[in-house]
Amino acid sequence: xxxxxxxxxxxxxxxxxxxxxxxxxxxxxxxxxxxxxxxxxxxxxxxxxxxxxxxxxxxxxxxxxxxxxxxxxxxxxxxxxxxxxxxxxxxxxxxxxxxxxxxxxxxxxxxxxxxxxxxxxxxxxxxxxxxxxxxxxxxxxxxxxxxxxxxxxxxxxxxxxxxxxxxxxxxxxxxxxxxxxxxxxxxxxxxxxxxxxxxxxxxxxxxxxxxxxxxxxxxxxxxxxxxxxxxxxxxxxxxxxxxxxxxxxxxxxxxxxxxxxxxxxxxxxxxxxxxxxxxxxxxxxxxx
Amino acid sequence: xxxxxxxxxxxxxxxxxxxxxxxxxxxxxxxxxxxxxxxxxxxxxxxxxxxxxxxxxxxxxxxxxxxxxxxxxxxxxxxxxxxxxxxxxxxxxxxxxxxxxxxxxxxxxxxxxxxxxxxxxxxxxxxxxxxxxxxxxxxxxxxxxxxxxxxxxxxxxxxxxxxxxxxxxxxxxxxxxxxxxxxxxxxxxxxxxxxxxxxxxxxxxxxxxxxxxxxxxxxxxxxxxxxxxxxxxxxxxxxxx
Numbered sequence: 010x011x012x013x014x015x016x017x018x019x020x021x022x023x024x025x026x027x028x029x030x031x032x033x034x035x036x037x038x039x040x041x042x043x044x045x046x047x048x049x050x051x052x053x054x055x056x057x058x059x060x061x062x063x064x065x066x067x068x069x070x071x072x073x074x075x076x077x078x079x080x081x082x083x084x085x086x087x088x089x090x091x092x093x094x095x096x097x098x099x100x101x102x103x104x105x106x107x108x109x110x111x112x113x114x115x116x117x118x119x120x121x122x123x124x125x126x127x128x129x130x131x132x133x134x135x136x137x138x139x140x141x142x143x144x145x146x147x148x149x150x151x152x153x154x155x156x157x158x159x160x161x162x163x164x165x166x167x168x169x170x171x172x173x174x175x176x177x178x179x180x181x182x183x184x185x186x187x188x189x190x191x192x193x194x195x196x197x198x199x200x201x202x203x204x205x206x207x208x209x210x211x212x213x214x215x216x217x218x219x220x221x222x223x224x225x226x227x228x229x230x231x232x233x234x235x236x237x238x239x240x241x242x243x244x245x246x247x248x249x250x251x252x253x254x255x256x257x258x259x260x261x262x263x264x265x266x267x268x269x270x271x272x273x274x275x276x277x278x279x280x281x282x283x284x285x286x287x288x289x290x291x292x293x294x295x296x297x
Numbered sequence: 298x299x300x301x302x303x304x305x306x307x308x309x310x311x312x313x314x315x316x317x318x319x320x321x322x323x324x325x326x327x328x329x330x331x332x333x334x335x336x337x338x339x340x341x342x343x344x345x346x347x348x349x350x351x352x353x354x355x356x357x358x359x360x361x362x363x364x365x366x367x368x369x370x371x372x373x374x375x376x377x378x379x380x381x382x383x384x385x386x387x388x389x390x391x392x393x394x395x396x397x398x399x400x401x402x403x404x405x406x407x408x409x410x411x412x413x414x415x416x417x418x419x420x421x422x423x424x425x426x427x428x429x430x431x432x433x434x435x436x437x438x439x440x441x442x443x444x445x446x447x448x449x450x451x452x453x454x455x456x457x458x459x460x461x462x463x464x465x466x467x468x469x470x471x472x473x474x475x476x477x478x479x480x481x482x483x484x485x486x487x488x489x490x491x492x493x494x495x496x497x498x499x500x501x502x503x504x505x506x507x508x509x510x511x512x513x514x515x516x517x518x519x520x521x522x523x524x525x526x527x528x529x530x531x532x533x534x535x536x537x538x
Contacts, residue, residue: 021375021408029405033394040393108388112443115355115383116406117375293373296358 026118030126031133038096038134047092051142058084059146063153078158078246081146082165086239089139089173091201096131097180098197101288102190111297120292124285128181135173143169164245172238175280176201182284185291204235223259231272234280241273307365308333308380308451308482309354314362316349316506323349325506326362331499333450333480336473340490340517341503347486348386350503351453354484355383367450379407382449386456386486388440390428396439397424400446409447415476416442417468434460441469445476452476452483458492470496490517 038044058080104110113123143166150162180197187193212221212229221229230236243252244266253260260269309331316324323346331337339347353360356371356378364371367380390399397411400421404411413421421442422435431439437460444452452473458466473483473496487493490500493514500517502510510517 021379025375025408026406029402033402036398037391037393107390108385109390111352111355111357111385112383112388112403112440113406114357115378115381116403117378117408118406119375294359296352 021117023119024122024125026116026122027126027129030113030118030123031130034100034127034130035133036130038131039137044096044134044138048138048141051088051092051138052145054084054088055081055142055146056149059149063149078150078162078165081143082168082239082242082246085139085143085165085169085242086172086235087205089135089169090176090204090235090238091198092138093131093135093173093176093178094180094183094197094201095194096135097177097182098184098187098193099190100127100131100181101184101292102187102193103184105297106190114292114297120289124181124185124289124292128177128285131177131181132174135177136170139166139169139173161242161246165242168238168242168245171241171274171277172234175234175238175277178281178284180284182287182291185288185295204233208233208236223256226256227260231276234277237273237276237280241270241277244269244273307331308335308367309484310363310365311350311354312363312365314350314353314360314364316346316353316358316360323506324353324360324503327503327506327508328362329501329508329511331451331482331484333482334477335499336477336483336485336493336497337499337501338490338493338497338514339484339486339501339503340488343488345503346506347488347503348455351383351455351484351486352385354451355381355453357383379447380450381453382444382446382451383453384440384444384455384457386459388436390436390439392427392429394428395424396422396426396428396431399428399439400424400442403443404446407447411446413442413445415445415448416472420465420468420472434462434465437461438465438469445472448476448481450481452481452485454483455486456488457485466492490514 062078062080101110104113114120118126147162150158179200180193183196183200184190184193187196208229212226215221219225230240240253240257240260244257244260246252247257264272307330309329311327311329313326313328314324315322315326327346327350329337339350341347349358352358354364354366354371356373366377369377369380371377394402400411400413416438421438422431428436428439437457441454441457444454444457458469461469477483485493485497490497490502497514499512500510500514501508502517
Protein backbone atom coordinates (compact mmCIF):
# COMPACT_ATOMS: atom_id res chain seq x y z
CA UNK A 10 0.00 0.00 0.00
CA UNK A 11 1.42 3.39 -0.94
CA UNK A 12 1.51 6.53 1.14
CA UNK A 13 -1.52 8.70 1.73
CA UNK A 14 -2.42 11.12 -1.07
CA UNK A 15 -0.68 14.46 -1.02
CA UNK A 16 -3.50 16.90 -0.43
CA UNK A 17 -2.61 20.39 -1.57
CA UNK A 18 -2.84 22.18 1.74
CA UNK A 19 -3.74 25.78 1.10
CA UNK A 20 -4.28 27.56 4.42
CA UNK A 21 -7.91 28.48 4.92
CA UNK A 22 -8.65 31.88 6.44
CA UNK A 23 -11.23 32.62 9.07
CA UNK A 24 -13.88 33.76 6.62
CA UNK A 25 -13.02 31.10 4.07
CA UNK A 26 -15.88 30.36 1.71
CA UNK A 27 -17.89 33.53 2.35
CA UNK A 28 -17.20 35.13 -1.03
CA UNK A 29 -17.69 31.84 -2.90
CA UNK A 30 -21.01 31.23 -1.16
CA UNK A 31 -22.16 34.81 -1.68
CA UNK A 32 -21.31 34.69 -5.39
CA UNK A 33 -23.04 31.30 -5.72
CA UNK A 34 -26.23 32.47 -4.01
CA UNK A 35 -26.31 35.71 -5.97
CA UNK A 36 -25.84 33.86 -9.24
CA UNK A 37 -28.55 31.34 -8.44
CA UNK A 38 -30.96 34.04 -7.26
CA UNK A 39 -30.42 36.35 -10.23
CA UNK A 40 -30.90 33.46 -12.66
CA UNK A 41 -34.07 32.27 -10.97
CA UNK A 42 -37.37 33.41 -12.40
CA UNK A 43 -38.67 34.29 -8.96
CA UNK A 44 -36.19 37.12 -8.44
CA UNK A 45 -36.64 38.41 -11.96
CA UNK A 46 -40.42 38.31 -11.56
CA UNK A 47 -40.21 40.06 -8.20
CA UNK A 48 -38.03 42.79 -9.67
CA UNK A 49 -40.51 43.40 -12.47
CA UNK A 50 -43.51 43.48 -10.10
CA UNK A 51 -41.75 45.77 -7.64
CA UNK A 52 -40.61 48.10 -10.43
CA UNK A 53 -44.13 48.24 -11.87
CA UNK A 54 -45.73 49.01 -8.49
CA UNK A 55 -43.07 51.62 -7.65
CA UNK A 56 -43.62 53.30 -10.98
CA UNK A 57 -47.39 53.24 -10.50
CA UNK A 58 -47.18 54.73 -7.00
CA UNK A 59 -44.80 57.41 -8.25
CA UNK A 60 -46.99 58.41 -11.19
CA UNK A 61 -50.14 58.46 -9.06
CA UNK A 62 -48.38 60.57 -6.44
CA UNK A 63 -47.18 63.06 -9.02
CA UNK A 64 -50.64 63.24 -10.56
CA UNK A 65 -52.12 64.08 -7.14
CA UNK A 66 -49.46 66.74 -6.71
CA UNK A 67 -50.27 68.37 -10.03
CA UNK A 68 -53.98 68.27 -9.21
CA UNK A 69 -53.27 70.39 -6.14
CA UNK A 70 -51.10 72.76 -8.16
CA UNK A 71 -48.00 71.89 -6.11
CA UNK A 72 -44.47 71.01 -7.14
CA UNK A 73 -41.78 68.72 -5.72
CA UNK A 74 -41.96 65.00 -5.03
CA UNK A 75 -43.69 64.95 -1.62
CA UNK A 76 -46.79 62.71 -2.07
CA UNK A 77 -45.03 60.45 -4.54
CA UNK A 78 -42.21 60.00 -2.06
CA UNK A 79 -44.67 59.38 0.80
CA UNK A 80 -46.36 56.66 -1.25
CA UNK A 81 -42.98 55.07 -1.87
CA UNK A 82 -42.29 55.03 1.88
CA UNK A 83 -45.30 52.81 2.48
CA UNK A 84 -44.42 50.64 -0.49
CA UNK A 85 -40.78 50.44 0.58
CA UNK A 86 -41.48 49.26 4.11
CA UNK A 87 -44.03 46.67 3.03
CA UNK A 88 -42.87 44.91 -0.15
CA UNK A 89 -39.07 44.55 0.24
CA UNK A 90 -39.38 42.93 3.70
CA UNK A 91 -41.81 40.42 2.21
CA UNK A 92 -39.41 39.80 -0.66
CA UNK A 93 -36.55 39.37 1.80
CA UNK A 94 -38.57 37.06 4.03
CA UNK A 95 -39.53 34.81 1.12
CA UNK A 96 -36.05 34.82 -0.39
CA UNK A 97 -34.51 33.93 2.97
CA UNK A 98 -37.17 31.34 3.81
CA UNK A 99 -36.33 29.35 0.70
CA UNK A 100 -32.56 29.42 1.25
CA UNK A 101 -31.40 27.01 3.97
CA UNK A 102 -34.57 24.88 4.00
CA UNK A 103 -34.46 24.55 0.22
CA UNK A 104 -30.80 23.58 0.21
CA UNK A 105 -31.48 21.07 2.98
CA UNK A 106 -34.33 19.45 1.05
CA UNK A 107 -32.19 19.16 -2.08
CA UNK A 108 -29.25 17.59 -0.22
CA UNK A 109 -27.11 20.55 -1.24
CA UNK A 110 -26.73 21.79 2.32
CA UNK A 111 -25.13 18.49 3.31
CA UNK A 112 -22.59 18.87 0.51
CA UNK A 113 -21.83 22.44 1.61
CA UNK A 114 -21.57 21.65 5.32
CA UNK A 115 -19.25 18.73 4.52
CA UNK A 116 -16.73 21.23 3.08
CA UNK A 117 -14.15 22.96 5.28
CA UNK A 118 -16.36 26.01 5.78
CA UNK A 119 -17.54 27.15 9.18
CA UNK A 120 -21.26 27.40 9.88
CA UNK A 121 -20.79 31.12 10.46
CA UNK A 122 -19.19 31.56 7.03
CA UNK A 123 -21.96 29.53 5.46
CA UNK A 124 -24.72 31.68 6.96
CA UNK A 125 -22.87 34.93 6.25
CA UNK A 126 -22.12 33.88 2.67
CA UNK A 127 -25.73 32.90 1.97
CA UNK A 128 -26.93 36.11 3.60
CA UNK A 129 -24.58 38.39 1.63
CA UNK A 130 -25.42 36.76 -1.69
CA UNK A 131 -29.14 37.11 -1.10
CA UNK A 132 -28.73 40.67 0.21
CA UNK A 133 -27.06 41.56 -3.07
CA UNK A 134 -29.92 39.94 -5.02
CA UNK A 135 -32.51 41.76 -2.94
CA UNK A 136 -30.79 45.10 -3.29
CA UNK A 137 -30.57 44.67 -7.06
CA UNK A 138 -34.32 43.99 -7.11
CA UNK A 139 -35.11 47.04 -4.97
CA UNK A 140 -32.71 49.21 -6.96
CA UNK A 141 -34.47 48.23 -10.16
CA UNK A 142 -37.82 49.35 -8.71
CA UNK A 143 -36.65 52.57 -7.17
CA UNK A 144 -34.39 53.31 -10.13
CA UNK A 145 -37.39 53.62 -12.42
CA UNK A 146 -39.17 55.84 -9.89
CA UNK A 147 -36.05 57.97 -9.49
CA UNK A 148 -35.91 58.51 -13.26
CA UNK A 149 -39.52 59.70 -13.28
CA UNK A 150 -39.06 61.88 -10.19
CA UNK A 151 -35.85 63.41 -11.54
CA UNK A 152 -37.93 65.63 -13.86
CA UNK A 153 -39.74 67.36 -11.00
CA UNK A 154 -37.35 66.89 -8.08
CA UNK A 155 -35.64 69.76 -6.30
CA UNK A 156 -32.23 69.52 -4.73
CA UNK A 157 -33.90 69.42 -1.32
CA UNK A 158 -35.77 66.28 -2.37
CA UNK A 159 -32.60 64.26 -2.86
CA UNK A 160 -31.81 63.62 0.80
CA UNK A 161 -35.30 62.36 1.74
CA UNK A 162 -35.38 60.13 -1.33
CA UNK A 163 -31.95 58.79 -0.49
CA UNK A 164 -33.06 58.14 3.09
CA UNK A 165 -36.13 56.36 1.78
CA UNK A 166 -33.98 54.07 -0.33
CA UNK A 167 -31.64 53.36 2.59
CA UNK A 168 -34.57 52.65 4.96
CA UNK A 169 -36.14 50.36 2.36
CA UNK A 170 -32.92 48.42 1.84
CA UNK A 171 -32.51 48.16 5.62
CA UNK A 172 -35.98 46.74 6.31
CA UNK A 173 -35.67 44.44 3.31
CA UNK A 174 -32.37 43.19 4.71
CA UNK A 175 -33.99 42.65 8.12
CA UNK A 176 -36.72 40.65 6.39
CA UNK A 177 -34.05 38.56 4.72
CA UNK A 178 -32.32 37.91 8.05
CA UNK A 179 -35.60 36.79 9.61
CA UNK A 180 -36.31 34.64 6.55
CA UNK A 181 -32.94 32.87 6.84
CA UNK A 182 -33.56 32.35 10.55
CA UNK A 183 -36.95 30.79 9.85
CA UNK A 184 -35.48 28.72 7.05
CA UNK A 185 -32.91 27.18 9.35
CA UNK A 186 -35.37 26.14 12.05
CA UNK A 187 -38.33 25.11 9.89
CA UNK A 188 -39.06 21.46 9.12
CA UNK A 189 -39.03 22.16 5.40
CA UNK A 190 -39.18 24.83 2.71
CA UNK A 191 -42.98 24.96 2.64
CA UNK A 192 -43.17 25.48 6.38
CA UNK A 193 -40.47 28.16 6.22
CA UNK A 194 -42.33 30.07 3.52
CA UNK A 195 -45.62 29.79 5.45
CA UNK A 196 -43.92 31.10 8.59
CA UNK A 197 -42.35 33.95 6.59
CA UNK A 198 -45.74 35.04 5.24
CA UNK A 199 -47.24 34.81 8.75
CA UNK A 200 -44.43 36.94 10.20
CA UNK A 201 -44.93 39.52 7.47
CA UNK A 202 -48.67 39.73 8.19
CA UNK A 203 -48.00 40.20 11.88
CA UNK A 204 -45.41 42.92 11.28
CA UNK A 205 -47.23 44.69 8.46
CA UNK A 206 -50.78 44.53 9.79
CA UNK A 207 -51.14 42.53 13.00
CA UNK A 208 -49.13 44.79 15.30
CA UNK A 209 -50.83 47.95 13.98
CA UNK A 210 -54.25 46.38 14.40
CA UNK A 211 -53.38 45.20 17.89
CA UNK A 212 -52.14 48.66 18.84
CA UNK A 213 -55.23 50.29 17.38
CA UNK A 214 -57.46 47.87 19.26
CA UNK A 215 -55.62 47.90 22.56
CA UNK A 216 -54.30 51.45 22.43
CA UNK A 217 -57.32 53.23 23.98
CA UNK A 218 -57.64 50.66 26.75
CA UNK A 219 -53.96 50.28 27.57
CA UNK A 220 -52.93 53.90 26.97
CA UNK A 221 -49.43 53.11 25.79
CA UNK A 222 -48.09 56.65 25.80
CA UNK A 223 -45.04 57.70 23.77
CA UNK A 224 -42.67 55.33 25.60
CA UNK A 225 -44.94 52.41 24.93
CA UNK A 226 -45.28 53.43 21.30
CA UNK A 227 -41.50 53.66 21.03
CA UNK A 228 -41.14 50.12 22.33
CA UNK A 229 -43.80 48.96 19.85
CA UNK A 230 -41.90 50.68 17.03
CA UNK A 231 -38.58 49.12 18.03
CA UNK A 232 -40.21 45.68 18.15
CA UNK A 233 -41.36 46.06 14.56
CA UNK A 234 -38.63 46.58 11.93
CA UNK A 235 -41.17 47.67 9.33
CA UNK A 236 -42.45 50.42 11.60
CA UNK A 237 -38.90 51.40 12.57
CA UNK A 238 -38.05 51.70 8.86
CA UNK A 239 -41.12 53.79 8.17
CA UNK A 240 -40.34 56.20 11.03
CA UNK A 241 -36.71 56.37 9.91
CA UNK A 242 -37.69 57.32 6.36
CA UNK A 243 -40.23 59.90 7.55
CA UNK A 244 -37.77 61.41 10.03
CA UNK A 245 -35.23 61.76 7.24
CA UNK A 246 -37.82 63.58 5.13
CA UNK A 247 -38.84 65.80 8.03
CA UNK A 248 -36.13 65.97 10.74
CA UNK A 249 -38.38 67.98 13.07
CA UNK A 250 -40.58 64.91 13.47
CA UNK A 251 -43.68 67.02 12.77
CA UNK A 252 -44.91 64.55 10.15
CA UNK A 253 -45.18 61.93 12.89
CA UNK A 254 -47.34 64.02 15.21
CA UNK A 255 -46.83 63.91 19.00
CA UNK A 256 -44.80 60.70 18.80
CA UNK A 257 -42.31 62.30 16.39
CA UNK A 258 -42.01 65.33 18.60
CA UNK A 259 -41.40 63.08 21.62
CA UNK A 260 -38.65 61.17 19.82
CA UNK A 261 -36.85 64.27 18.65
CA UNK A 262 -37.07 65.91 22.07
CA UNK A 263 -35.87 62.77 23.85
CA UNK A 264 -33.15 61.53 21.50
CA UNK A 265 -32.56 64.27 18.90
CA UNK A 266 -32.59 63.63 15.15
CA UNK A 267 -29.33 61.69 15.05
CA UNK A 268 -30.08 59.76 18.23
CA UNK A 269 -33.49 58.76 16.89
CA UNK A 270 -31.98 57.60 13.61
CA UNK A 271 -29.32 55.58 15.46
CA UNK A 272 -31.95 54.03 17.74
CA UNK A 273 -34.21 53.03 14.87
CA UNK A 274 -31.27 51.83 12.77
CA UNK A 275 -30.04 49.72 15.70
CA UNK A 276 -33.46 48.11 16.07
CA UNK A 277 -33.45 47.17 12.38
CA UNK A 278 -29.88 45.89 12.66
CA UNK A 279 -30.86 43.74 15.64
CA UNK A 280 -33.74 42.31 13.63
CA UNK A 281 -31.18 41.35 10.98
CA UNK A 282 -28.38 39.97 13.14
CA UNK A 283 -30.29 38.05 15.82
CA UNK A 284 -32.09 35.74 13.35
CA UNK A 285 -28.75 35.07 11.64
CA UNK A 286 -27.29 34.03 15.00
CA UNK A 287 -30.29 31.75 15.47
CA UNK A 288 -29.65 30.30 12.01
CA UNK A 289 -26.00 29.64 12.82
CA UNK A 290 -26.93 27.96 16.08
CA UNK A 291 -29.59 25.81 14.36
CA UNK A 292 -27.09 24.78 11.69
CA UNK A 293 -24.66 23.65 14.39
CA UNK A 294 -27.19 21.71 16.44
CA UNK A 295 -29.40 20.21 13.80
CA UNK A 296 -28.45 17.26 11.59
CA UNK A 297 -27.93 18.30 7.99
CA UNK B 298 -2.98 20.50 12.45
CA UNK B 299 -1.06 17.21 12.18
CA UNK B 300 -2.69 13.88 13.00
CA UNK B 301 -1.28 12.53 16.23
CA UNK B 302 -1.73 9.75 18.76
CA UNK B 303 -2.92 6.18 18.52
CA UNK B 304 -5.55 7.01 15.87
CA UNK B 305 -3.00 8.20 13.31
CA UNK B 306 -2.51 4.76 11.70
CA UNK B 307 -6.14 4.50 10.60
CA UNK B 308 -7.70 6.95 8.20
CA UNK B 309 -11.08 6.34 9.85
CA UNK B 310 -11.68 5.10 13.34
CA UNK B 311 -15.04 5.09 15.10
CA UNK B 312 -15.26 4.09 18.72
CA UNK B 313 -18.70 3.20 20.14
CA UNK B 314 -20.39 5.61 17.77
CA UNK B 315 -24.07 5.91 18.62
CA UNK B 316 -26.78 8.05 17.13
CA UNK B 317 -30.44 8.36 18.01
CA UNK B 318 -33.32 10.43 16.75
CA UNK B 319 -35.53 10.94 19.74
CA UNK B 320 -36.30 7.46 21.09
CA UNK B 321 -35.11 5.73 17.89
CA UNK B 322 -31.58 4.39 18.05
CA UNK B 323 -30.13 4.38 14.55
CA UNK B 324 -26.49 3.56 15.34
CA UNK B 325 -25.62 1.53 18.40
CA UNK B 326 -21.99 1.59 19.52
CA UNK B 327 -20.49 1.18 16.07
CA UNK B 328 -16.73 0.67 16.19
CA UNK B 329 -14.97 0.34 12.86
CA UNK B 330 -11.56 1.07 11.42
CA UNK B 331 -10.63 1.86 7.82
CA UNK B 332 -6.99 2.07 6.83
CA UNK B 333 -5.36 4.14 4.11
CA UNK B 334 -5.97 2.67 0.67
CA UNK B 335 -8.75 0.44 1.93
CA UNK B 336 -12.17 0.35 0.28
CA UNK B 337 -14.89 -0.72 2.70
CA UNK B 338 -18.53 -1.20 1.85
CA UNK B 339 -21.19 -0.61 4.50
CA UNK B 340 -24.15 -2.79 3.82
CA UNK B 341 -27.40 -3.80 5.43
CA UNK B 342 -31.11 -3.65 4.84
CA UNK B 343 -32.94 -0.36 4.38
CA UNK B 344 -33.02 1.72 7.56
CA UNK B 345 -30.15 -0.02 9.31
CA UNK B 346 -28.10 3.18 9.64
CA UNK B 347 -25.74 3.14 6.64
CA UNK B 348 -26.41 6.73 5.57
CA UNK B 349 -26.45 7.94 9.16
CA UNK B 350 -23.02 6.39 9.73
CA UNK B 351 -21.63 8.30 6.75
CA UNK B 352 -23.31 11.52 7.87
CA UNK B 353 -21.86 11.22 11.37
CA UNK B 354 -18.36 10.63 9.99
CA UNK B 355 -18.80 13.61 7.65
CA UNK B 356 -19.67 15.79 10.65
CA UNK B 357 -23.22 16.42 9.48
CA UNK B 358 -24.92 15.02 12.56
CA UNK B 359 -24.02 14.98 16.22
CA UNK B 360 -23.36 11.65 17.84
CA UNK B 361 -22.16 9.85 20.95
CA UNK B 362 -18.82 8.11 21.00
CA UNK B 363 -15.71 9.07 19.09
CA UNK B 364 -14.85 9.43 15.43
CA UNK B 365 -11.37 10.19 14.15
CA UNK B 366 -10.40 10.86 10.54
CA UNK B 367 -6.70 10.98 9.80
CA UNK B 368 -6.10 11.11 13.55
CA UNK B 369 -8.24 14.20 13.98
CA UNK B 370 -11.46 14.10 15.97
CA UNK B 371 -14.69 14.79 14.10
CA UNK B 372 -15.93 17.51 16.41
CA UNK B 373 -17.17 20.27 14.13
CA UNK B 374 -13.78 21.77 13.36
CA UNK B 375 -12.93 22.52 9.76
CA UNK B 376 -9.53 20.83 9.56
CA UNK B 377 -10.96 17.33 9.54
CA UNK B 378 -13.44 18.20 6.80
CA UNK B 379 -10.55 18.92 4.45
CA UNK B 380 -9.65 15.26 4.71
CA UNK B 381 -13.10 14.02 3.74
CA UNK B 382 -14.92 13.91 0.40
CA UNK B 383 -18.63 13.26 0.86
CA UNK B 384 -21.39 12.43 -1.56
CA UNK B 385 -24.91 12.16 -0.14
CA UNK B 386 -27.38 9.57 -1.31
CA UNK B 387 -29.69 12.08 -2.95
CA UNK B 388 -28.62 15.51 -4.10
CA UNK B 389 -30.41 17.89 -6.41
CA UNK B 390 -27.93 20.37 -7.78
CA UNK B 391 -29.39 23.73 -8.86
CA UNK B 392 -30.65 23.54 -12.42
CA UNK B 393 -29.62 27.04 -13.48
CA UNK B 394 -25.87 26.60 -13.06
CA UNK B 395 -23.39 24.76 -15.26
CA UNK B 396 -21.25 21.74 -14.53
CA UNK B 397 -18.15 23.94 -14.48
CA UNK B 398 -19.76 26.36 -12.05
CA UNK B 399 -20.66 23.54 -9.64
CA UNK B 400 -17.14 22.14 -9.75
CA UNK B 401 -15.63 25.61 -9.40
CA UNK B 402 -17.87 26.51 -6.47
CA UNK B 403 -17.11 23.40 -4.45
CA UNK B 404 -13.41 23.63 -5.30
CA UNK B 405 -13.38 27.14 -3.83
CA UNK B 406 -15.14 25.89 -0.70
CA UNK B 407 -12.55 23.12 -0.35
CA UNK B 408 -9.66 25.50 -1.00
CA UNK B 409 -8.62 23.22 -3.87
CA UNK B 410 -8.13 23.46 -7.62
CA UNK B 411 -11.16 22.58 -9.76
CA UNK B 412 -9.22 19.56 -10.97
CA UNK B 413 -11.24 16.56 -12.18
CA UNK B 414 -8.40 14.90 -14.07
CA UNK B 415 -8.53 11.85 -11.79
CA UNK B 416 -11.81 10.88 -13.47
CA UNK B 417 -11.80 9.07 -16.83
CA UNK B 418 -12.06 11.06 -20.04
CA UNK B 419 -15.73 11.69 -20.83
CA UNK B 420 -16.96 10.73 -17.35
CA UNK B 421 -18.13 14.27 -16.65
CA UNK B 422 -20.47 16.23 -18.94
CA UNK B 423 -18.90 19.29 -20.58
CA UNK B 424 -18.24 22.23 -18.25
CA UNK B 425 -20.64 24.57 -20.02
CA UNK B 426 -23.64 22.23 -19.86
CA UNK B 427 -26.38 23.41 -17.47
CA UNK B 428 -27.31 20.98 -14.72
CA UNK B 429 -30.96 21.36 -15.73
CA UNK B 430 -30.49 19.46 -18.98
CA UNK B 431 -28.49 16.58 -17.49
CA UNK B 432 -29.88 13.12 -16.81
CA UNK B 433 -29.95 11.69 -13.28
CA UNK B 434 -26.85 9.65 -13.98
CA UNK B 435 -24.94 12.64 -15.33
CA UNK B 436 -25.87 14.68 -12.27
CA UNK B 437 -24.61 11.89 -10.07
CA UNK B 438 -21.31 11.98 -11.95
CA UNK B 439 -21.02 15.69 -11.12
CA UNK B 440 -21.71 14.98 -7.44
CA UNK B 441 -19.04 12.26 -7.48
CA UNK B 442 -16.56 14.66 -9.04
CA UNK B 443 -17.30 17.13 -6.24
CA UNK B 444 -16.55 14.46 -3.62
CA UNK B 445 -13.14 13.81 -5.21
CA UNK B 446 -12.07 17.47 -5.27
CA UNK B 447 -8.92 18.29 -3.31
CA UNK B 448 -7.85 14.62 -3.21
CA UNK B 449 -9.39 13.79 0.17
CA UNK B 450 -7.88 11.03 2.34
CA UNK B 451 -11.28 9.52 3.05
CA UNK B 452 -14.20 9.22 0.65
CA UNK B 453 -17.69 8.80 2.08
CA UNK B 454 -19.95 7.78 -0.76
CA UNK B 455 -23.61 6.98 -0.24
CA UNK B 456 -24.79 4.69 -3.04
CA UNK B 457 -22.41 6.36 -5.48
CA UNK B 458 -23.31 4.44 -8.62
CA UNK B 459 -27.05 3.99 -8.09
CA UNK B 460 -27.95 6.00 -11.19
CA UNK B 461 -24.90 5.28 -13.32
CA UNK B 462 -24.91 3.19 -16.47
CA UNK B 463 -22.51 0.29 -16.88
CA UNK B 464 -19.82 2.42 -18.51
CA UNK B 465 -20.11 5.06 -15.79
CA UNK B 466 -19.86 2.44 -13.05
CA UNK B 467 -16.81 0.86 -14.57
CA UNK B 468 -15.17 4.25 -15.04
CA UNK B 469 -15.82 5.23 -11.47
CA UNK B 470 -14.64 1.95 -9.98
CA UNK B 471 -11.47 2.28 -12.01
CA UNK B 472 -10.92 5.75 -10.58
CA UNK B 473 -11.57 4.46 -7.08
CA UNK B 474 -9.04 1.68 -7.53
CA UNK B 475 -6.42 4.22 -8.68
CA UNK B 476 -7.15 6.51 -5.73
CA UNK B 477 -6.99 3.54 -3.39
CA UNK B 478 -3.59 2.58 -4.77
CA UNK B 479 -2.43 6.07 -3.86
CA UNK B 480 -3.66 5.70 -0.28
CA UNK B 481 -7.18 7.11 -0.36
CA UNK B 482 -9.59 5.22 1.89
CA UNK B 483 -13.26 4.86 1.04
CA UNK B 484 -16.36 3.98 3.00
CA UNK B 485 -19.19 3.22 0.60
CA UNK B 486 -22.79 2.70 1.65
CA UNK B 487 -24.63 0.26 -0.55
CA UNK B 488 -27.65 -1.97 -0.05
CA UNK B 489 -26.27 -4.19 -2.84
CA UNK B 490 -22.73 -5.10 -1.73
CA UNK B 491 -22.45 -7.62 -4.56
CA UNK B 492 -22.05 -4.58 -6.85
CA UNK B 493 -18.73 -3.96 -5.14
CA UNK B 494 -17.38 -7.47 -5.46
CA UNK B 495 -13.85 -7.23 -6.76
CA UNK B 496 -13.65 -3.57 -5.76
CA UNK B 497 -14.17 -3.44 -2.01
CA UNK B 498 -11.57 -4.94 0.30
CA UNK B 499 -13.88 -5.25 3.22
CA UNK B 500 -17.54 -5.40 4.13
CA UNK B 501 -19.21 -4.00 7.21
CA UNK B 502 -22.77 -5.16 7.69
CA UNK B 503 -25.15 -3.23 9.89
CA UNK B 504 -28.34 -4.57 11.34
CA UNK B 505 -30.56 -2.37 13.45
CA UNK B 506 -27.67 0.04 13.94
CA UNK B 507 -25.19 -2.59 15.12
CA UNK B 508 -22.21 -4.07 13.34
CA UNK B 509 -23.05 -7.72 12.75
CA UNK B 510 -20.21 -8.43 10.35
CA UNK B 511 -16.85 -6.81 9.71
CA UNK B 512 -14.49 -8.74 7.50
CA UNK B 513 -13.57 -9.78 3.99
CA UNK B 514 -16.17 -9.49 1.27
CA UNK B 515 -16.54 -13.20 0.67
CA UNK B 516 -17.36 -13.83 4.32
CA UNK B 517 -20.44 -11.65 4.46
CA UNK B 518 -22.77 -13.96 2.58
CA UNK B 519 -23.35 -15.99 5.73
CA UNK B 520 -24.84 -12.95 7.46
CA UNK B 521 -28.63 -12.81 7.31
CA UNK B 522 -29.85 -9.29 6.53
CA UNK B 523 -32.72 -8.46 8.82
CA UNK B 524 -34.57 -5.28 9.78
CA UNK B 525 -36.61 -3.28 7.31
CA UNK B 526 -37.44 -0.28 9.50
CA UNK B 527 -37.38 3.04 7.69
CA UNK B 528 -34.70 5.44 8.72
CA UNK B 529 -36.31 8.49 10.39
CA UNK B 530 -36.08 11.80 8.61
CA UNK B 531 -33.24 13.75 10.20
CA UNK B 532 -34.90 17.06 9.61
CA UNK B 533 -37.96 16.12 11.63
CA UNK B 534 -36.62 14.39 14.65
CA UNK B 535 -34.37 15.77 17.29
CA UNK B 536 -30.93 14.33 17.82
CA UNK B 537 -30.47 12.78 21.24
CA UNK B 538 -26.77 13.35 21.36
